[in-house]
Amino acid sequence: MLHVAHLGGFLVLKTAAVRFAAFAIGACILVPHPSAWAQSAALPAVSSAPAASAAPGAAAPQAPPASPLTQAPRAGAAAAGGASAEPGTGTRGLDQDIQGLKKDVVDLNRDLFVLEEELLFPANTQVAVFVSMDVGEFFLLDTVTLKIDQKEVANYLYTPREVEALGKGGVHRLYLGNLKAGPHELVAFFSGQGPHERDYRRGATLRFEKGIGAKYLELKINDRQRRQQPEFEIKDWE
Numbered sequence: 001m002l003h004v005a006h007l008g009g010f011l012v013l014k015t016a017a018v019r020f021a022a023f024a025i026g027a028c029i030l031v032p033h034p035s036a037w038a039q040s041a042a043l044p045a046v047s048s049a050p051a052a053s054a055a056p057g058a059a060a061p062q063a064p065p066a067s068p069l070t071q072a073p074r075a076g077a078a079a080a081g082g083a084s085a086e087p088g089t090g091t092r093g094l095d096q097d098i099q100g101l102k103k104d105v106v107d108l109n110r111d112l113f114v115l116e117e118e119l120l121f122p123a124n125t126q127v128a129v130f131v132s133m134d135v136g137e138f139f140l141l142d143t144v145t146l147k148i149d150q151k152e153v154a155n156y157l158y159t160p161r162e163v164e165a166l167g168k169g170g171v172h173r174l175y176l177g178n179l180k181a182g183p184h185e186l187v188a189f190f191s192g193q194g195p196h197e198r199d200y201r202r203g204a205t206l207r208f209e210k211g212i213g214a215k216y217l218e219l220k221i222n223d224r225q226r227r228q229q230p231e232f233e234i235k236d237w238e
Contacts, residue, residue: 125179129174130218131172133166134222135223138229139192141166141190142158143155145188150187171218188203190203204219217235220234
């Protein structure tokens with residue numbers, strides 16, 4: 001049985017055998033329309049290729065290559081995975097750089113502080129006064145007032161944490177200044193809580209000679225066990 005259909009200038013012939021082959025491989029035979037026979041000589045034959053593909057024993061058609069559109073999501077996912085790993089590494093490196101910069105800033109600040117002290121307080125005129133406390137059972141330090149040559153140069157109020165640090169052996173630099181060479185007088189007043197939780201105020205005086213080099217003085221607070229009273233003295237570190 002022959003079926004004829006008109007399709008774009010061609011007659012499509014479908015016989016029973018061809019229709020069976022077309023059903024199997026999705027092919028058909030195209031024959032030029034009579035009105036287009038005059039032009040068919042210039043056109044290549046299109047019926048031979050489908051017929052050859054329908055021949056028995058022919059190799060099965062290969063699957064078309066994967067579309068770039070289907071490969072793009074995979075490539076994008078791989079790139080996203082690599083990108084997600086890179087920021088973590090970059091963040092760790094950035095944190096290390098920041099920590100290194102902080103350390104450099106601290107070191108630079110310390111060096112600048114030492115240089116500033118050397119410029120402002122040269123060794124030939126420098127005088128430093130420190131405060132220390134031993135045991136501290138009979139006296140709870142509150143404030144220290146310091147006078148040099150009858151001039152008040154320092155007045156410091158201690159916090160409970162600072163007093164605790166002094167009791168554990170800490171030393172506090174109370175004053176740093178300049179003095180010319182020659183004789184000088186230092187007077188220190190200690191205020192706080194004495195025995196039996198009473199307000200306590202005592203003073204200590206020291207006359208010293210300032211030489212060419214730096215001068216270091218220490219205000220010491222000791223417990224006198226025999227009298228159960230605090231003792232205050234000024235030590236000159238030669």
